[in-house]
Amino acid sequence: MTSGLRTLPIRVAPLPGEALDSWLETLAHRSMVSFREILIALGLPGRRDGSLPDLTRYLEPEQAEQAAAVSGVPADRLHAMTLRQYDGHALVLHPHRRTVNRMQLWGRNGSRYCPQCLHEHDGRWQLRWRLPWSFACTRHRILLPHACPSCNQRTRHGRVSIFRDLPPHQCPTTLKPSGALCQTDLALAPAAALREDSPVLASQRWINDLLDRVEQGQAQSLPTPQMIFNDLRALASWVLRIAEPGDFPTLDPHVEQACQDYAGDGQFSPTSAAVTAGGLTHAVHILQQGSDKTNIATLRTLLERDGERLDLMPLGDINKRWRAHSTALQQLIWQAMDTRMANVDRLRFRSCTTRPRPPHKMNETLTTARADRVPQLLWRGWTARFLPAAGVRNIGNFRAALAVALLLPGASKRHFDPLISMLGHQAQLDVHYTLAELAQQGHDGVLTGLCEIADYLDTQPVPIDYERRRGLTGDGLLPADDWVSICTQTGVHPGQEARLLSVRRYLYQRITGNDLRQAPESLRITTAEEAGGVAVVPFRITAALLGALDEYGENYLRGLGIDEPLTWEPPADLAAGLCLPGRPVDVRRAHRLICAEGQAPAVAAKEMGVALESIRHCFEQHPPSSPWPSKSGGSWVDPSRPIARRSRLAAAQARQQAHTMLTDEFLRREYLDARKTVREIASETHLPKRLISEVLNQSGLIASREPSRKPIVDEQWLREQYIRQARTLASIATELDMSPTTLTRHLRAVGIEIRPRGGRRSVSRTELESVPPLIRPALTDRRCWGRLQRFREAMEHRTLAEASRQLGTTRSVLYTQFAALEGDLGVQLYIRPRRGESLRPTKAGQAVMDALTDSEGARPGGNTIETGIPPASRQNP
Ligand SMILES: [Zn+2]
Ligand SMILES: [Zn+2]
Structure with missing residues (x-):
């Protein structure tokens, strides 16, 4: 064979998942050349000493390109036959040293193998067998051997000899001292079988899926x-x-x-x-x-x-x-x-949930941000869920402690003080104690619930800025007028001042979530009685009243520039799946026991096996539609207890009444069209003039009334009365239904000089001697005759009101005059009639009347006695 082949005469396609070395060896074997020649042919370096780093771990890009050109196998395919594709995912490589980092991800050298797979595939090796994560063949259900069964050398381990010319399924170890090759057929190596349902196979499959993800x-x-x-x-x-x-x-x-x-x-x-x-x-x-x-x-x-x-x-x-x-x-x-940790840490680490996470210093800002989303006292709905049925010693402390505990999840420190002050609590709170009590009673679900809420607050929009609400002072919240007006709307009796204060405190707490024990002074609760007053409010309000109070509260907030809902709670479904101590309250039963049967709420709570606070929350959520009597006489509809006179409430009620009676239509008819004076309207409606003026001012009708064109009072008549008859300003003013000041203005306008005060003409001595001694003390001035005569006339009527109508004056004028007479004479002149009775004189009164009749005959000019009532001829001069 010659070296320096441009392309290989025989092409062998790599098997799926095959390792690079296995493919190279197969290629050499099929091409009938040495491994070294194949390496040279593919341009992969061989060293003179006959060994090279294991190319299966990593192939340089240019090496892959060159080998690809010669072998016809694409470069990326070649890379995929090396461990490079698992680098940073299933193992870590030192790229240039071409070694696997054994300190990370359990990196290992060598390759395990499945003998049966070797046998089936002509002795070709899978790349995955090199990974520490491969320990079983899921197809053949065996554990993978890691060494040659004969020489016990670890397979595919260490540097690669370029001189070996063995098919890949034979053990290439050089045996010592003989120097012969082992050549054991690894395809025949024994392997430990696994049960078909072995968890080992299942976990290998699970891991294989992970490796698939990496390869894909x-x-x-x-x-x-x-x-x-x-x-x-x-x-x-x-x-x-x-x-x-x-x-x-x-x-x-x-x-x-x-x-x-x-x-x-x-x-x-x-x-x-x-x-x-x-x-x-x-x-x-x-x-x-x-x-x-x-x-x-x-x-x-x-x-x-x-x-x-x-x-x-x-x-x-x-x-x-x-x-x-x-x-x-x-x-x-x-x-x-979790079970080994202190309750504080269980919350900090959230170990009581299924998603614990250790706190981190970076979380401090998160805690501060969460504090803005937590009220001073835990929300009522959540209190009801977290509260053991037996209740707790102090519900206020319980709610306050749990609100602080809401800041614990993720808190980097165990100290409570900063968290307590974040919520603006002034008093020390034993959060430890509250948490320990709950955990001791097996209510761990509360801790979990707190973490769930904390997570919700951290990640979801919260519509209320509680930090701002904490700062509300409650100034101008629910003054007497507004309370009376709400009561009038909703058919509730306003009660006494104490009731108003309780409702105001209740509303303040509802708006702010603040602890009333540390509220601004005007709202602060210091005694058990005050606390009880607020606690009872939910058991007195009707749906209409609560609705009106909430609407009022919302407007109050708008007035402060706060455009938020009045109240809010983290959604109840955060409690889903948690085992919480608070049991849901049967609304119908609670209403029946308390409203229909008149049971005290505490008794009803006991009977229902729930905490009183839970019933309170239930009534807030589902207030009865109509008011109901209670054994303690606490119903707010019962009008038997009138409002204390002269109280702010009474004044407010009068004002409310004025606004109700003096409708626009009424004022237009009486004030504009009939041109009645305030005084006249007052005497007809029995409302104070002050309130009538107030309503008139608000109605804006004053400007619409046309001014009188002619003087109201005739000048000649005035001269006659004031100068000739010497009547007092007060007397004339009363008769004309105007104030003395107005009368003075009229007098001055027509040039009549005003007499200095106290210049009354007294009754002459001779005149005095001619009257019976009984009535002499009443004759302090000339007008007294008039008063006496009036008294006599009034006694002929059934009531002072009737008398006043007949005498053309008002009830209050008569009342004042008779009171003055009684004062002068030192006796009571008439019996104040109760409802249904007629006006009648006392004995002394009768005697005075008789004496008056006697003296009239004797007195000179008796028929010109000034009665204080102008003769009919003068009325319309
Ligand atoms: Zn196998
Ligand atoms: Zn061997």
């Missing part, structure tokens, strides 16, 4: 094969080192035995396919089973055996050891650690 160039999708192989190596070496019989499902006996006999530490890839099979099958099992309980328990056993005193092992060490591995594996390790 699909190694980028997560988790990448590289990550998985890395995990497999770590788990397999760990298992080989510490697993004991019984830890895992049993494998084929010879595999089990090989594993137990194995003395290595698993750091490097075990030579034996049986040991490799044992380690990797258990490793694949662990990854496949995932969060399965038994699997976690197995891992926990391994961890415990590994670290003798796991409780004392710093979490940081465990983290360091596993953090280079895939997320999936780390999650399994932390789940296995």
Whole structure:
């Protein structure tokens, strides 16, 4: 044969998955030339010393091009026959040294083989047999031998002799001391058979799928094969080192035995396919089973055996050891650690979930950001889910502690203080205690739930900025007027000031989520009674009232420039699949027990076997549509307790009444069309003038009323009354239904001089002596006659109101005048009539009336007594 062939006379197509060396040897054998000549023909360097690096590991690009040109096999096909395609995925190569890195991914040299495959394919070798991950032939169900059964040399291991001229299925080892070649037919080598259902075969198939992904160039999708192989190596070496019989499902006996006999530490890839099979099958099992309980328990056993005193092992060490591995594996390790960790750390590492992850310093900003999304007190709905049926000692502390605990997942430090102050809590909170209580009672689901919520808050949009809500002072929230107006709308009795304060506090908490124990002073709760007042609100509100309060709250927020929903909670479906202590409340039953049967909420809660707080939440979610009486007399519809007079509430109620009565239509008719004065409207409606003016001002009707063209009061009449009859300003003003100030203005306008105050003309001594002594004290000035006479006339009517109408004045004027008389005479003149009774004089009153009649006959000019009422002829001068 001559060297320097341009192309090979015989062409041999590589088999699928064949290794480069196998193909080259076959080519040489078929071409009846030496291996060395084939290498030279293909332009692949041969060294003078007769050995060369194993080309099957790596082919330089130009080598591949040249070999491709000569052999007719495309260059990429040639590359695919080298380990290069697995580089960085299933093993790591030193490219120029053309060696496999044994420190990573269990890299190994040499090649295992399937004798039966060799036999079937003319002794040709598969590339995959060189990988540490190949330990069984799934077709022939055998473990792969790794050495020649005769000379015991590892196959395809070490440098390649270029002088060998053997078919690839023969052992090329040079035997010492004879120097002869072994030449054992490896296709006939014995191999250990595996059961058809052997887990070893299943795990080899699983691994083969991964290798398929690499070969098909699909190694980028997560988790990448590289990550998985890395995990497999770590788990397999760990298992080989510490697993004991019984830890895992049993494998084929010879595999089990090989594993137990194995003395290595698993750091490097075990030579034996049986040991490799044992380690990797258990490793694949662990990854496949995932969060399965038994699997976690197995891992926990391994961890415990590994670290003798796991409780004392710093979490940081465990983290360091596993953090280079895939997320999936780390999650399994932390789940296995969960029962060994303090509750705080279980939350920080999220080890109580199926997706644990160690906290990281970088997470601190995340914690701060999450604090903006958490209220001071845990949401009511979630409180109801997390609350044990027996309740807790202090619901406020419970809710506050769990809100703080929401900041723990991912927190880099174990300290609570910064987290507590992030939520604006001023008091110390024993978060440890709350978490320990829950865990002790077996309510681990709460910890898991907290992690789920934290994850949700970190990743999903949250419509409320709780940090801003925490800062709300509640200034101007629900003043008496607004409360009364809401009550009027919703048919609720406004109650006393205490009720308003409770509702205001309730609304403040509903809006802000704040702890009322540290609210601004005007809203702060300091006593148990105050706390009780707020706690009872959900058991008093009706659907209409709650709706109105919420609408009010929303407007309040808008007023502050906050365009957010009033309340919000993380979705309830985050609790799906969790075992939580809070049981759902049967709404109908709760309504029946409390509303229809009048049971106290606490009693009803006990009977239903749920926490009181859960019932409270239930009533908030499903407030009864109509109000109901309660045994404690706490219904808010019961009007039997009137509003305290002179209270802000009473004033608000009056205002509310004014707004209701004085409709636009009413004001147009009475004020604009009938040109009635405020005074007139007041006397007709019995509303205070102040409120009428207020409503008028707001209605904007004042400007629409045309000013009077003629003077209201006749000048001559005024002169007659004020100057000649010397009546007082007050008396005339009362008669004209105007204020003394207005009257003064009128008088001045027509040039009448105003008398100095106190210039009343007294009754003359002679006149005084002519009247019975009984009425003398009342005669302080001339007008007194009028008062006395009026009194007598009034007593002929059934009521003061009727009398006032008849006398052409108002009830209040009569009342004031008679009160003055009584004051002067020092006796009560008439019995204040109750409902249904008629006006009647007392005995003293009757005596005064008689004395008046007696004196009238005796008094000079008795018929000109000033009655305070102008004669009919003067009324319209
Ligand atoms: Zn096979
Ligand atoms: Zn041999």
